[in-house]
Amino acid sequence: MRQLDLVITIAAAVAVGLLGAFGMVGPAVTGGATLTTLGLLAVSSLHGRSMLTGLTNSVRQLTRKIGDHASADRVLSPSASGADLDLRSAADIRMTGVTLARTLRNHYAELRLRLEAGATVRIALIAPHVATLAEAARRSTVANNPAIFEHRLNATLDLIDSLADRPATRTGRLEVRLLDFVPAFGLVAVDPSTSNGRAQVDIYSHRFGVPEPMLSLQPDRDPRWFGHFLAEFDRIWTIGKPYEPARR
Numbered sequence: 001m002r003q004l005d006l007v008i009t010i011a012a013a014v015a016v017g018l019l020g021a022f023g024m025v026g027p028a029v030t031g032g033a034t035l036t037t038l039g040l041l042a043v044s045s046l047h048g049r050s051m052l053t054g055l056t057n058s059v060r061q062l063t064r065k066i067g068d069h070a071s072a073d074r075v076l077s078p079s080a081s082g083a084d085l086d087l088r089s090a091a092d093i094r095m096t097g098v099t100l101a102r103t104l105r106n107h108y109a110e111l112r113l114r115l116e117a118g119a120t121v122r123i124a125l126i127a128p129h130v131a132t133l134a135e136a137a138r139r140s141t142v143a144n145n146p147a148i149f150e151h152r153l154n155a156t157l158d159l160i161d162s163l164a165d166r167p168a169t170r171t172g173r174l175e176v177r178l179l180d181f182v183p184a185f186g187l188v189a190v191d192p193s194t195s196n197g198r199a200q201v202d203i204y205s206h207r208f209g210v211p212e213p214m215l216s217l218q219p220d221r222d223p224r225w226f227g228h229f230l231a232e233f234d235r236i237w238t239i240g241k242p243y244e245p246a247r248r
Helices: 002-021 027-068 101-116 130-139 147-164 223-239
Strands: 076-078 092-096 120-126 173-179 185-190 198-203 213-217
Touching (some): 092 101, 101 147, 185 223, 213 223
Antiparallel strands (some): 198 213
């Protein structure tokens, strides 16, 4: 309908203009018709802007609504124990978890290279104490077999000892802390204090050896939860006990 109104307005303006050009109507009529046409065009322009503003607001509301109710299948993915995180240019790497056995294996070579390049690597994992190992086994509903976690933790500590055994020319810093409790999640954060930081959070299951859901976070896209888990790491780190790797 509005297109038809616009066509009629333009046609009337053209007709009055032609009549004025051939002297068939006076200047007063031509001027009045011109002003009327300009007024109608201004009203039409304002209406168009109002419709565009309303459409923009509707799209924003729809985006927020979809984001608030996004499927968990779009947010969570199976954990790869950090294997898909690129550490090749990282200067600040933070890790926490139960034993971090798979995570350390996945990134051992990259961690050595980053330490050689001057990066800081901080790792927090459970202490090899009877009570802590037993709690990890209970959490995974294999309470009668804490040796599973003991073997995995020993393998991780061997890798850490190997990472610590580096030439004096390396400028990186490796810091490790042991926990007297079992953390509720696993975390690998890469350069978290920068705008390009990224993190992966593993949500632990109560079954041993099954795929676990993973949440991928970025500071610009997920500022609330990125900051939440980074603060959780800081709390864990604060109460952990320093571990001195065995030098080879």
